[in-house]
Amino acid sequence: GAVVSQHPSWVICKSGTSVKIECRSLDFQATTMFWYRQFPKQSLMLMATSNEGSKATYEQGVEKDKFLINHASLTLSTLTVTSAHPEDSSFYICSATLAGDTYYEQYFGPGTRLTVT
Amino acid sequence: GEDVEQSLFLSVREGDSSVINCTYTDSSSTYLYWYKQEPGAGLQLLTYIFSNMDMKQDQRLTVLLNKKDKHLSLRIADTQTGDSAIYFCAESWEYGNKLVFGAGTILRVKS
Numbered sequence: 001g002a003v004v005s006q007h008p009s010w011v012i013c014k015s016g017t018s019v020k021i022e023c024r025s026l027d028f029q030a031t032t033m034f035w036y037r038q039f040p041k042q043s044l045m046l047m048a049t050s051n052e053g054s055k056a057t058y059e060q061g062v063e064k065d066k067f068l069i070n071h072a073s074l075t076l077s078t079l080t081v082t083s084a085h086p087e088d089s090s091f092y093i094c095s096a097t098l099a100g101d102t103y104y105e106q107y108f109g110p111g112t113r114l115t116v117t
Numbered sequence: 118g119e120d121v122e123q124s125l126f127l128s129v130r131e132g133d134s135s136v137i138n139c140t141y142t143d144s145s146s147t148y149l150y151w152y153k154q155e156p157g158a159g160l161q162l163l164t165y166i167f168s169n170m171d172m173k174q175d176q177r178l179t180v181l182l183n184k185k186d187k188h189l190s191l192r193i194a195d196t197q198t199g200d201s202a203i204y205f206c207a208e209s210w211e212y213g214n215k216l217v218f219g220a221g222t223i224l225r226v227k228s
Contacts (some may be wrong), residue, residue, distance in 0.1 A: 004159060030121030043218040108159030
């Protein structure tokens, strides 16, 4: 159980276009989803925390107008990279958790490789 | 600020023990974790330790925490080729929330 999927697994887009990445919890309801970004040989950096039905909370330095996060249901969160540029090329990873008064284990998706040309 | 550091690469022979080290800077961290990432798969939680513990053992895995030195280690006994992966340590103040990760250690197991 506790499987998280991401779609697509990799995407190439042209500079200036927008790309949407989906994160789904397949067998549980995720009240909270996290979005991370990972550069080669660097750690996962938390970008934002999203709770179902409310606006995402972005980490310092992350542009919320550039990285649009929508958590419309208990099983789906989307990250849209708007007006993508080559410096947005990275590995994007989501995780999902049950959260209420207490947080539980984060279950991670396999990641999405974004390349902006 | 928060910072977690790990060595980037470790190579061991099959059957030997592996020790992966991690240092962190945030003394308020309450939980420390070890995750495993295999190619094409998401990060998998291997184990975690609460900050008031010194050691935790789970089958082949032993976690040691030196809170004074802010040093965390993961020992894998009888390392197998299937243990080849990237291992991340992470810290958080609240279990499962706002994890801060290290850069990951690539473990290569030679048969």
